[in-house]
Amino acid sequence: MTMLASIVHVMCALLLAPALPGVITRVKAWFAGRRGPPLLQAYYDLWKLLHKGAVYSKTTTWVFVAGPIVGLACAMTALLIVPMGGTAGVLSFSGDFLLLAYLLGLMRFFTILAALDTGSSFEGMGASREAFYSALAEPALLLGLVAMTAQSHSLSISGMVAAVTPVAIASPAGPALLLVAAALLIVFLAENARIPVDDPNTHLELTMIHEVMVLDHSGPDFAMIQYAATLKLWVLGALLVGILVPVRSGWWGVDLGAGIGGMVALAAVVGVIESTIARLRLVRVPQFLVAASVLSILALVLVMR
């Protein structure tokens, strides 16, 4: 029965992930007093891109083609590991949190390689920033997960997240869990190229990080990149929702529903954050990310004491 729940979660994620950016854009539009694009805009975009041809520059090699494919494969594998609340991941095993971190790393690595492969100086700049910022975000993610390991005595993400019950939050470990959630929120915003780290809307080359790396991809390749990005949003969001929405009723339908409701709420919160906070100056971003690591370490210290 639990396996069925896990598979249903993966199906839901594959189907619903492109709706999350839609929710974010709608909330932002509502804040700005506009109507905004339809909720399903990301699906229309994907459909349109899939029916277009791809253009490849003569300077690019197979790496450029491999980038989006590896990225999508990594995001999908990560989706198999990540739990949604009490619903365990399909492929959960002991130590899978390291695999999750490095799947995300591999995805990023290939995006960076593909960006460098185009030989464009803009993309090189974006790749350099992406590498720098994600190197700072990774300790925060890993240390946060280690803190959760120390709290739950489980080496698999599913076990860690399942240990976050209302009882656990009311126990002395509760503050530590909330700190981990805060650190993961910062990682979530940074890894998904959201304000205050990166602005997904900007097309000013000097300020953008993630968007600039995928400028040269077109057609189905770009569709894969966008779909992988929404899956990544879902993967990291599911971790966060697992801590912040501790609904562990025992009926998998209720748990999964609460989790997916939590994802929509998280997307709405991201919309609010993007509407109310300005993007940080580039020199201040590292400090923001180090603050996330500091929160993670603090959580670890609190759990270990």
Added chain:
Amino acid sequence: MNVWLDTLLVLLILTNLHMLGSSRITACIRTVACQAVLLAAISLLAQPDGIGLRLLLLAAVTTTIKAGILPWLLQRAVREVGVQTEVEPIVGFTTSLLLGLGLLGAALHVAGRLPLPNDAGTSFLVAVALFTMMVGLLLIVSRRKAVMQTLGYLAMENGIYAFGLAFAIEEPLLVEMGVLLDVFVAVFVMGIAIHHISREFDHIDTDRLAALKD
């Protein structure tokens, strides 16, 4: 009750880290005020044998002075002197944050080994108190602006107050009053000093004081 105490102590740690990472003087002043409110709440929660009138009164007085009057004086000093609101650290914000983490580790280590009397509060409370004092000292040595150094002094005093909380509260009422008076006078004097410095030199960088000697 223990969970609430722990949560408040974690919040106290976060205010300390925020002071180390923040680049705005006004934000730091507000943070010190927050610390005072947190300390008052901790002093009410940390008592094993109920809340007495004396304790309530003490908490109310300290909150009024440390969260109301002192921040107001400091804000006024900042406004009247026309200090630029940037902190101007000698040690960078990121480095300060990491140093703060190191200090937290040291505080936890020391508090775990201190031979505490039996009636002392939790060793975590002692650790956080030590950490707050160390952060105060770090702020004093690592910030250029006189206002920030005053804030460091206040943070240190908050730490001493928290340290006092870990032990029986009944005796040290006089001590508390003495400490408060100290701080009050210190801030008063520093306020005047800042004011005069601004009149004479148009800035309050303590670095430049060294240049006075020939």
